[in-house]
């Protein structure tokens with residue numbers, strides 16, 4: 001797929017997050033599929049439900065919901081990115097699901113406008129880190145759900161990871177032995193993401209729990225999943241270098257090319273290669289599943 005001229009989200013969804021590596025892409029997709037299945041189970045989807053997938057990306061959640069619906073059930077895929085919706089349209093055509101699935105270009109920071117309370121289930125994943133007002137998002141979700149409606153989602157908890165991991169741990173690789181190189185990378189990484197990085201860190205499991213209760217849901221569940229592991233999702237050093245963690249960030253390779261000398265780049269690559277070869281990964285991870293019910 002050539003996405004040269006399309007928006008930053010489509011390029012990231014279809015290309016950059018996969019690090020130009022098929023094995024990595026497959027591993028990432030497997031993780032996403034497992035998360036999707038948990039989100040769908042927690043949503044208790046009924047046969048004729050109207051299901052809204054907010055910020056759908058490639059349709060992962062909404063299209064996954066189809067198997068729970070009969071012919072009267074409906075799925076609405078929404079996203080801010082037209083390119084993402086166009087790519088979903090192709091998938092819908094291939095699946096011959098035009099009668100049950102529709103596409104809508106909606107900014108989820110304005111979700112509540114004109115929707116009414118017509119939705120049975122809202123699904124979302126990977127959107128909160130990009131929203132300025134997380135509680136308003138939940139309030140909008142609450143407002144467009146009909147009575148008896150459910151909200152089910154999953155989000156990374158970057159604030160939890162940042163609190164726990166050592167400063168020089170990057171993607172699970174300990175760069176403390178090459179501090180001079182690491183400092184340059186860390187500083188550039190913060191600089192390129194600017195204020196958008198703050199949004200990724202400005203919520204916790206506690207704040208989300210309160211947000212969901214504050215907006216009126218009568219039943220709220222959150223499940224924090226945190227891990228520390230010697231396993232890595234990266235198959236090789238090239239995938240580490242080419243991976244772009246979010247559309248506002250740069251790959252390690254791009255950062256290295258900008259701030260490191262050739263010698264420093266070699267040091268970085270050799271160091272990560274060595275850690276991978278010796279199984280010396282120390283990966284910190286945290287995320288949250290949440291489900292809420294509107295009485």
Ligand SMILES: C[S@@+](CC[C@H](N)C(=O)[O-])C[C@H]1O[C@@H](n2cnc3c(N)ncnc32)[C@H](O)[C@@H]1O
Nearest residue numbers: 009055056057060079080081106107108125126
């Ligand atoms: C991390 S991806 C998650 C995609 C999908 N939910 C998944 O689970 O794979 C975030 C998605 O949010 C969309 N997005 C970003 N900002 C948005 C906004 N303000 N309103 C609606 N969609 C947005 C992007 O286009 C992208 O598809």
